[in-house]
Amino acid sequence: MSGLKVDLCGLKLKNPLILASGILGVTKSSLKNVAQNGAGAVTIKSVSREPRKGHKTPIIQVDGDVMINAVGYSNPGLSESRKEFTGLGEVGVPVIASILGTDAEEFAYMAGNFLPGDFSAVELPLSCPHTPGYGMLAGQGTPEATYEITAAVKKSTKLPVIVKLSPSIQALGEVAKAAEKAGADAINMGNTVGPGMFIDARAKKPVLDFKFGGLSGPAIKAISVRCVYDVYKAVRIPVIGTGGVTTGIDAIEMIMAGASAVGVGSAVHYRDMDVFRKIADEMSVFMKSEGYPSVNEMVGLAHE
Amino acid sequence: MNERPVMMKIEKAVDEAKDTKTFWFSGRVGAKPGQFVMLWLPGSGQKPFGISYQERGSFALTIRRVGGFTKELFKLGTGDRVGIQGPYGKPFSMKGDNVVLIGGGYGTAPLALLADEMARKGKNVHMITGAAGKEFLLYQKRFEKSKVKTTYATDDGSFGHKGFCTECLVDSVKSGNIDYVYCCGPEKMMVKVFEICNKKEIPGEFSLERYMKCGFGVCGSCTLDPTGWRVCKDGPVFTLEQLKKVDEFGKYKRDGSGKKGKL
Ligand SMILES: Cc1cc2nc3c(=O)[nH]c(=O)nc-3n(C[C@H](O)[C@H](O)[C@H](O)COP(=O)(O)OP(=O)(O)OC[C@H]3O[C@@H](n4cnc5c(N)ncnc54)[C@H](O)[C@@H]3O)c2cc1C
Ligand SMILES: Cc1cc2nc3c(=O)[nH]c(=O)nc-3n(C[C@H](O)[C@H](O)[C@H](O)COP(=O)(O)O)c2cc1C
Numbered sequence: 001m002s003g004l005k006v007d008l009c010g011l012k013l014k015n016p017l018i019l020a021s022g023i024l025g026v027t028k029s030s031l032k033n034v035a036q037n038g039a040g041a042v043t044i045k046s047v048s049r050e051p052r053k054g055h056k057t058p059i060i061q062v063d064g065d066v067m068i069n070a071v072g073y074s075n076p077g078l079s080e081s082r083k084e085f086t087g088l089g090e091v092g093v094p095v096i097a098s099i100l101g102t103d104a105e106e107f108a109y110m111a112g113n114f115l116p117g118d119f120s121a122v123e124l125p126l127s128c129p130h131t132p133g134y135g136m137l138a139g140q141g142t143p144e145a146t147y148e149i150t151a152a153v154k155k156s157t158k159l160p161v162i163v164k165l166s167p168s169i170q171a172l173g174e175v176a177k178a179a180e181k182a183g184a185d186a187i188n189m190g191n192t193v194g195p196g197m198f199i200d201a202r203a204k205k206p207v208l209d210f211k212f213g214g215l216s217g218p219a220i221k222a223i224s225v226r227c228v229y230d231v232y233k234a235v236r237i238p239v240i241g242t243g244g245v246t247t248g249i250d251a252i253e254m255i256m257a258g259a260s261a262v263g264v265g266s267a268v269h270y271r272d273m274d275v276f277r278k279i280a281d282e283m284s285v286f287m288k289s290e291g292y293p294s295v296n297e298m299v300g301l302a303h304e
Numbered sequence: 305m306n307e308r309p310v311m312m313k314i315e316k317a318v319d320e321a322k323d324t325k326t327f328w329f330s331g332r333v334g335a336k337p338g339q340f341v342m343l344w345l346p347g348s349g350q351k352p353f354g355i356s357y358q359e360r361g362s363f364a365l366t367i368r369r370v371g372g373f374t375k376e377l378f379k380l381g382t383g384d385r386v387g388i389q390g391p392y393g394k395p396f397s398m399k400g401d402n403v404v405l406i407g408g409g410y411g412t413a414p415l416a417l418l419a420d421e422m423a424r425k426g427k428n429v430h431m432i433t434g435a436a437g438k439e440f441l442l443y444q445k446r447f448e449k450s451k452v453k454t455t456y457a458t459d460d461g462s463f464g465h466k467g468f469c470t471e472c473l474v475d476s477v478k479s480g481n482i483d484y485v486y487c488c489g490p491e492k493m494m495v496k497v498f499e500i501c502n503k504k505e506i507p508g509e510f511s512l513e514r515y516m517k518c519g520f521g522v523c524g525s526c527t528l529d530p531t532g533w534r535v536c537k538d539g540p541v542f543t544l545e546q547l548k549k550v551d552e553f554g555k556y557k558r559d560g561s562g563k564k565g566k567l
Contacts, residue, residue, distance in 0.1 A: 029527060034532070045524065056349050074525075207387075
């Protein structure tokens, strides 16, 4: 349905659903599979300068509506990833790069050496709650660090820059404003919640080998919707609403909170690969019955 | 299905072959042949293993000691607890009436459960199993007691046919009445089985191994080129027709960081 089309800082999407980083996007083939299952855009799993093995397994666990993960940014590093993610036209939808750095300088290096390739945009996850050296554990979620890193990346690439924030940040509005001031083209709100912990009573141990990890899945939706609502009020740049979206109605709620596009990750587990097509179809049905001609008309409606 | 690991006591750990043990658990996992569980050893990791036995009230995993994780596991015995999560994955279809099951090394493990179930359903099952030498052959006594026809092959000729088990498959399909082939083992061997079946136009299914982390289709570690299929969720069992689309089959696989490497 053409009413699902959105324009996200210059990216033309056939629908507002974007594969969230770290779910499946390890290979180009995997991204293509997700695109064929209905996603409007896809994000690669975050790439660091050097190869990373990531945390020891178990790295992902599920308990009903909560998923917890401490994958630890496993990836084959900058040079292998450049080989992997070439010829991205094959994927069929815009591909967003996700790059990592331990500081502004490394982020700029990654932007300069990994991009542009065939990527349509780049995302900076300043918000991972469970990987030492990166994101929240490296203080990248403050207004100052966000400004510095975003500005450094903006200087190194012409691609639209998306800054991904953590729902655990207290002064969300200020961090979002810092990103906007530094030239960010969009905010992805947001990363996993927490961190949290699962303990196995019989093993008498945390189940994740890293002990704690970020929470995702349907249970976090209320938090991400509130965060999107706050960020929408704070900035003028578009917001991608991510966290807990599993159904078409979830996506509409996110959009009404202020999201111009919607990230979908854990729902791949809850409703399998074709979750993108399912969500898109459910959105169309809702929009038709409620008389909304386009996604744009619904953005931020909950604020009126 | 256990969404989270369930700590289960090892009933007994039995020597099955050289460097290979079968770990028995009492309880049910409700697996179909070809499915696997994620076995959690707190502190050592969590890894995939196929189900090799399933009887009333108990099941077992047959495991070869190869590296750090399996070495830790081999230190455990009766009464020690490990976490069992799953079962996961797409099982064998159980199609065919005159079937050949061909397994190499511990690849025979999931096929033995398939042999049990298909024989119980009254199908003609011919099990071809290969190993480096006699000391690595699995389940001779188990198959003797069943209605399953067996052929053994060893690389060194210490038992059965001297050479690759795929040579026995060539003989077997010559008879002409084989209507389905099931295969699990080292990928080089599976490629040969694939070629034999493809040439003779015999349908078949193959159980693949790729580096798995989550086991339920989220992390993306075990995805195949160029289809993007997840071995843990869309497999591990793939049909011959599906494998025709998997360019990396027989060529390469990725490690835990996603880097391509040798099989
Ligand atoms: C669906 C499936 C079913 C399996 N069933 C059995 C079985 O019934 N019996 C059995 O003995 N083995 C089985 N394996 C293989 C078993 O998972 C590996 O032997 C084990 O993980 C090795 O761990 P390690 O630390 O001892 O060895 P390592 O030294 O870490 O590795 C040795 C080899 O195992 C592979 N491997 C290591 N970790 C993994 C992983 N997480 N996922 C996949 N491969 C890995 C490596 O690529 C390497 O080739 C199965 C694998 C898969 C994918
Ligand atoms: C297994 C897993 C791995 C993830 N890896 C990354 C990552 O590498 N980079 C990143 O920015 N976010 C990562 N995330 C966070 C997701 O992109 C997303 O922000 C979060 O899961 C909330 O959305 P969801 O509820 O739709 O999953 C990961 C999440 C999960 C569940």
